[in-house]
Amino acid sequence: MTDVRQTNSVVSKLFRSEQGGHEQVVLCQDRSTGLKAVIAIHSTALGPALGGTRFFPYASEDEAVEDALNLARGMSYKNALAGLDHGGGKAVIIGDPVSDKTDELLRAYGRFVASLGGRYVTACDVGTYVADMDVVATENRWTTGRSVAGGGAGDSSVLTAFGVFQGMRASAATRWGEPTLSGRRVGVAGVGKVGHHLVEHLLADGARVVVTDVRAEAVAAIRERHPEVEAVADTTALIRAGLDVYAPCALGGALDDETVPQLTASVVCGAANNQLAHPGVEKDLADRGILYAPDYVVNAGGVIQVADELHGFDFERAKAKAARIYDTTLAIFERAAADGVPPAVAADRLAETRMAERTPAQSWLAAGGVQDGPAALAG
């Protein structure tokens, strides 16, 4: 093959990416509405690419493409370990969601999604909401995250919290031998849509719960319903509060060089995306003997919900699938122990195996999420 000169351009990145390369990147422009969007499909090895649409005022177009590429790749791993027959994709719309979002622009975007004929299935992400997906869905059949009235499943935080709780039970089983948080002191940072549902699960399981949130009204709402919940001023106070489990449920980057040395918890399991601030933090956690449940594995309840929407949403069916997050988290910890690597590395390996072997969800789930080695779960 002719040797093509390498450049730093987006095109070069697409074809030569050391991150494994992407299948397709679509640059979308609609002059009449001002739409500028990037749809990145990382992999369709396991099925149509699935991932949300981010609406964000990127500083540059290159930054937007870079973000779409990274996010799409992350979705391949997430969907693989969620036991879905979906590959990974993600879209970004360049602009300020407050001032630039119009129905016409969203519909123009929906026509680009339609042009992919089902290779990419979209949903909500930062800056896009259920009401926006209802508008995008007027132009194609491949939009999830819609309202109940619009034929969708609505808010995904209920199943996201349920899935995080399953991951936390698996963490407890691995750390303390019993799949329960009963009697454990659990700190939840961020009691928004997901965090407040998680607190309910924890209390029902008999945990002692400590919370913090930058919004005083979010903390007050929890304490009004459950006066036994303790509140502390901020995340720094929370992580030092003699915890057994720390659940980051606010923003990304919760685990970094400053926070990890201060953690009192010996388990970290929460809903927030991208909790590890940079590569290497997963090893710092392992070196301190802290069991880290990989964020993208335990917070997959939301994507499991939107995937179910494609088949006519059935809450119980989606919940049963989200309950499998327990088995998957256990399998990851077992693989990590067998390979002598942090759980985040073990999770990536399991996802890569499933993608390489193109294992259908049914047989992958039946095998307990692992088929390639000593970590295979019995039964």
Ligand SMILES: NC(=O)c1ccc[n+]([C@@H]2O[C@H](COP(=O)([O-])OP(=O)(O)OC[C@H]3O[C@@H](n4cnc5c(N)ncnc54)[C@H](O)[C@@H]3O)[C@@H](O)[C@H]2O)c1
């Ligand atoms: N909603 C879902 O289905 C879903 C799915 C997967 C992952 N996630 C991730 O889970 C996290 C929470 O999502 P959500 O839907 O509950 O969002 P949300 O905005 O409803 O809740 C986040 C909460 O964190 C609080 N917060 C922000 N900064 C904080 C800080 N520095 N300290 C303490 N609290 C702070 C906010 O005030 C808010 O109450 C996000 O990282 C999100 O990406 C959510």
